[in-house]
Amino acid sequence: MAMNDTAEAVIIGGGIIGCATAFELAERGMKDVIVLEKDYLTAGSTGRCAAGVRQQWGLEMNIRLARGSCKMLERLEEELQYPYSIEFNQSGYLVLAFSAAQMRQFERNVRVQRSIGTPSRVVDLEEAREVVPHLRTDELVGATFCPEDGHANPFHTTMAYAQAARRLGVQISTRTEATGIDTSGSRVVGVETDRGYISTPIVYNAAGPYSRRVAAMAGVGIPVYSERHQILVTEPVAPYQGPMVISLEHGIYCQQTPHGSFITGLGDPSEARGINCEATWEFAEELAHMVVGILPPLAELRVVRQWAGQYNITPDAQPILGGISGLDGYHMAVGFSGHGFMVGPMTARLMAQTITGEKPDMDISMLDLGRFEREELIHEPSVV
Amino acid sequence: MREEDTIICRCEDVTLADIRTALDEGLTDFEELKRMLRCTMGSCQGRTCRELILREIAAARGVAPDEVEIPVYRPPTAPVRLGELAEAYERRGGDDGDE
Numbered sequence: 001m002a003m004n005d006t007a008e009a010v011i012i013g014g015g016i017i018g019c020a021t022a023f024e025l026a027e028r029g030m031k032d033v034i035v036l037e038k039d040y041l042t043a044g045s046t047g048r049c050a051a052g053v054r055q056q057w058g059l060e061m062n063i064r065l066a067r068g069s070c071k072m073l074e075r076l077e078e079e080l081q082y083p084y085s086i087e088f089n090q091s092g093y094l095v096l097a098f099s100a101a102q103m104r105q106f107e108r109n110v111r112v113q114r115s116i117g118t119p120s121r122v123v124d125l126e127e128a129r130e131v132v133p134h135l136r137t138d139e140l141v142g143a144t145f146c147p148e149d150g151h152a153n154p155f156h157t158t159m160a161y162a163q164a165a166r167r168l169g170v171q172i173s174t175r176t177e178a179t180g181i182d183t184s185g186s187r188v189v190g191v192e193t194d195r196g197y198i199s200t201p202i203v204y205n206a207a208g209p210y211s212r213r214v215a216a217m218a219g220v221g222i223p224v225y226s227e228r229h230q231i232l233v234t235e236p237v238a239p240y241q242g243p244m245v246i247s248l249e250h251g252i253y254c255q256q257t258p259h260g261s262f263i264t265g266l267g268d269p270s271e272a273r274g275i276n277c278e279a280t281w282e283f284a285e286e287l288a289h290m291v292v293g294i295l296p297p298l299a300e301l302r303v304v305r306q307w308a309g310q311y312n313i314t315p316d317a318q319p320i321l322g323g324i325s326g327l328d329g330y331h332m333a334v335g336f337s338g339h340g341f342m343v344g345p346m347t348a349r350l351m352a353q354t355i356t357g358e359k360p361d362m363d364i365s366m367l368d369l370g371r372f373e374r375e376e377l378i379h380e381p382s383v384v
Numbered sequence: 385m386r387e388e389d390t391i392i393c394r395c396e397d398v399t400l401a402d403i404r405t406a407l408d409e410g411l412t413d414f415e416e417l418k419r420m421l422r423c424t425m426g427s428c429q430g431r432t433c434r435e436l437i438l439r440e441i442a443a444a445r446g447v448a449p450d451e452v453e454i455p456v457y458r459p460p461t462a463p464v465r466l467g468e469l470a471e472a473y474e475r476r477g478g479d480d481g482d483e
């Protein structure tokens with residue numbers, strides 16, 4: 001299909017952020033939008049992620065972003081008239097505390113969460129074993145639980161947005177790479193691609209692991225880097241784990257998908273920076289050691305596939321959202337670390353509201369690029 | 385035989401009708417189609433159905449089958465139990481012995 005050579009806006013990146021923002025723009029009447037994806041939809045972090053959705057954050061801002069997204073996911077198939085299921089499985093998230101200090105922090109978090117409607121609660125070890133009977137609790141101090149949390153299928157969620165955006169007139173050009181951003185004076189005027197030039201007054205950087213490269217095309221420097229995160233999936237077995245289990249201290253998480261397989265991943269503090277999608281044995285072994293330590297029956301499960309994706313990370317592990325002064329028409333939603341899926345739906349809506357000049361449903365101005373220069377970093381206690 | 389009854393991917397039970405519907409919806413990239421329908425993701429890793437699907441995609445796009453990008457298939461990891469991996473980790477003394 002021939003690609004249009006003009007657009008009201010060009011979105012670079014076909015992950016959850018790019019596709020959801022395309023839909024939200026079109027919903028607001030900005031339909032002449034082109035999404036550029038150099039590979040295929042979800043080829044980046046989105047298609048490699050665990051797609052966990054938790055409202056259990058420490059800062060009100062993050063709780064609101066995740067809670068808003070959670071509420072949108074609950075009704076997404078209907079709202080977007082998606083004929084398949086996004087497999088949003090709300091069987092809760094059990095967040096483990098391994099020290100008294102961590103437990104005190106979690107108790108504070110739960111108070112903030114509850115004050116804005118999130119039905120989370122502190123649970124003792126016995127209650128923790130009630131929600132996850134095979135959990136080993138001898139090294140645990142306690143936990144918190146939110147029954148509305150869960151996980152979804154990241155591919156279907158993104159496709160739901162992409163298909164709805166297409167129906168509203170958005171053009172999605174896969175296998176098309178943005179190679180340059182054209183500016184004139186202090187304005188964006190176009191995007192260069194490997195399939196031709198597009199005139200546009202608005203460019204939106206949703207390039208995930210490549211966000212720094214894309215920002216540089218517009219002459220914008222952003223303090224982000226990408227880091228490999230590995231993950232694996234086991235053979236499917238009959239359902240026995242409802243909630244997703246996570247330890248922020250160890251950077252480990254584990255869920256059982258509706259398909260029956262277990263998905264589990266672990267961060268590596270010594271991981272080198274850069275884009276690397278290689279899966280390693282060392283990772284599989286260390287993860288196995290950790291996950292079997294917390295959830296012993298998993299020792300019996302066979303690993304069927306292992307892969308890696310990237311976190312795109314900022315100095316405070318919170319995203320950079322918005323435009324920049326001095327370059328009209330440039331917008332970005334990047335640097336989501338390990339939580340871009342769960343805040344994606346709400347973030348996309350807020351970004352579309354900002355771009356179309358509507359008043360956003362919540363204030364996200366503190367997540368601008370300028371915060372690093374102003375030294376107003378965000379201190380989120382519950383980030384992985 | 386009707387499209388609904390023609391099974392293309394036997395491992396994941398995907399019919400010709402499922403594939404044509406998805407193609408009509410604009411899912412003409414093999415990578416997207418496979419994630420959407422799980423076709424070619426089963427135990428045979430597409431050995432029986434890949435060519436059939438390729439031809440359907442090519443026809444929907446109006447191109448030759450060899451112009452369609454073919455997904456990369458990672459051979460499945462040797463089916464090792466997590467317990468064995470954990471033991472291997474403990475045998476090698478944890479974190480690469482650096483500490």
Ligand SMILES: Cc1cc2nc3c(=O)[nH]c(=O)nc-3n(C[C@H](O)[C@H](O)[C@H](O)COP(=O)(O)OP(=O)(O)OC[C@H]3O[C@@H](n4cnc5c(N)ncnc54)[C@H](O)[C@@H]3O)c2cc1C
Nearest residue numbers: 013015017038044045046049050052178208309340341342
């Ligand atoms: C192992 C792992 C587990 C995770 N688990 C979770 C989780 O449980 N919950 C959660 O919320 N988050 C999780 N995340 C994080 C989450 O995946 C990301 O934050 C989120 O997917 C980011 O979405 P995105 O749309 O910004 O980026 P991406 O999905 O990476 O999309 C960016 C796209 O831009 C394309 N692109 C880049 N440059 C160009 C260019 N020049 N031209 C055209 N296209 C271009 C890329 O090909 C890519 O497809 C996890 C990540 C990993 C790696």
